Amino acid sequence: MDQPGHVAEVTSMLAHKSVNIATMQLYRANRGGNSVMVLECDQEVPEDGINWLRHAEGVVKVTYLGMM
Known part of the structure; x- marks a missing residue:
């Protein structure tokens, strides 16, 4: 959903996991x-970051494609 703070939540989680x-x-x-x-x-x-995303408020669907 388009709501204030959702982008910040996702990018903060990735930064916490040291993902650029x-x-x-x-x-x-x-x-x-x-x-x-x-x-x-x-x-x-x-994996725990992907699971966090799947349960975050306002998230309807997460599709993850790992590195090839």
Whole structure:
């Protein structure tokens, strides 16, 4: 959901896990509606970080593609 603070929550969690963000893109349908955040990271995101995202308030779906 497009709500103040959601980007900060996600980026803070990644910083806490020592995961560097290489690129970030944000899209939203309309103000306060559904939104999409796409992140490319330099490191793998730890499993507990992915689980945290899946249970974060306002998060509907998490899709994680590991490094190839």
